Amino acid sequence: MGLFGERQAFLEKLSPGDRPALLGLGVRRSYASGEHLATEGDSGGQVLVILAGWCAVLRSTDRGPLLLALRQTGELVGEMAALDGRPRSATVRALGPVQAQAIPGDRFRYFMAARPYVTGLVMAQLTERLRSADDERRSLASATVLERLAACLVELADRTGLAEGGSVTIRLPLSQHEIAAAIGATREAVAKALRLLREQGLVRTGPKSIVVTDLAPLRLLGAAGAAAGETA
Known part of the structure; x- marks a missing residue:
């Protein structure tokens, strides 16, 4: 992202x-x-x-x-x-x-x-x-909200995450509204995508924090969105 x-x-x-x-x-x-x-x-x-x-x-x-x-x-x-x-x-x-x-x-x-x-x-x-900026425009044109959110969470985890017992905690002070602004989506769409990730056991959310319990599936999901942009 x-x-x-x-x-x-x-x-x-x-x-x-x-x-x-x-x-x-x-x-x-x-x-x-x-x-x-x-x-x-x-x-x-x-x-x-x-x-x-x-x-x-x-x-x-x-x-x-x-x-x-x-x-x-x-x-x-x-x-x-x-x-x-x-x-x-x-x-x-x-x-x-x-x-x-x-x-x-x-x-x-x-x-x-x-x-x-x-x-x-x-x-x-x-x-x-x-x-x-060029990569971002390509992502907005081709990747789904879920794919863009996955790529965003992977980047946040890689650059700012704190490893804790097999999980990675993201503690940047970003609200769902700000994450939505980062991936060019509505807050409602991001909330729905986060709910899907929670239901799959991939993330846990709390006040000003997101815990990624398994980065590998998110990497695959984010990469799928990037690949779609390259072939679009």
């Missing part, structure tokens, strides 16, 4: 000297759960480096918000608007308390210009996100 960025965050890829140099260009800001770090349509004047916490990247549609991605510690948000000067293309919302370093766009551009390898890192990140 492509909710996550690369496994090694942008900040981790910087050299030991460039990391503090970049952070020194901005100021520390704190955001409460649900607060916007950036808002779709606003003019993009700054880049934010997430220092702690999780953020959701959302884009408005006729059917409601679509969850494009999840961003965590060390990742950049807001860099596209800072680079092209156009209004922000998405909203970045805090999922729980978030700490971030806010860097003025002109300072970030100067930092990139003085370090060509940093420009390469940013371009590689943008390319990866473009490929992820």
Whole structure:
């Protein structure tokens, strides 16, 4: 489903000297759960480096918000608007308390210009996100809600899950509504799909948590949706 960025965050890829140099260009800001770090349509004047916490990247549609991605510690948000000067293309919302370093766009551009390898890192990140968006459009066009949900749960389990006694617990603060936004479905459709998975003994659900009791069938189900997209 492509909710996550690369496994090694942008900040981790910087050299030991460039990391503090970049952070020194901005100021520390704190955001409460649900607060916007950036808002779709606003003019993009700054880049934010997430220092702690999780953020959701959302884009408005006729059917409601679509969850494009999840961003965590060390990742950049807001860099596209800072680079092209156009209004922000998405909203970045805090999922729980978030700490971030806010860097003025002109300072970030100067930092990139003085370090060509940093420009390469940013371009590689943008390319990866473009490929992820292409995969998402293909999935929306061909896979069922159940297949898309399975793929989403597998990705969440692989990237954030905690192994506990043969099961994997996902504790990201995502509601059913937000999961629905991530896979381009209605909350009712996701609730129905989750009920089917519960009845098969593949998942257990609780407040702000999902326990995946058997990942293998979910991998097969998610892969079936991806294969349908490739042959459509």
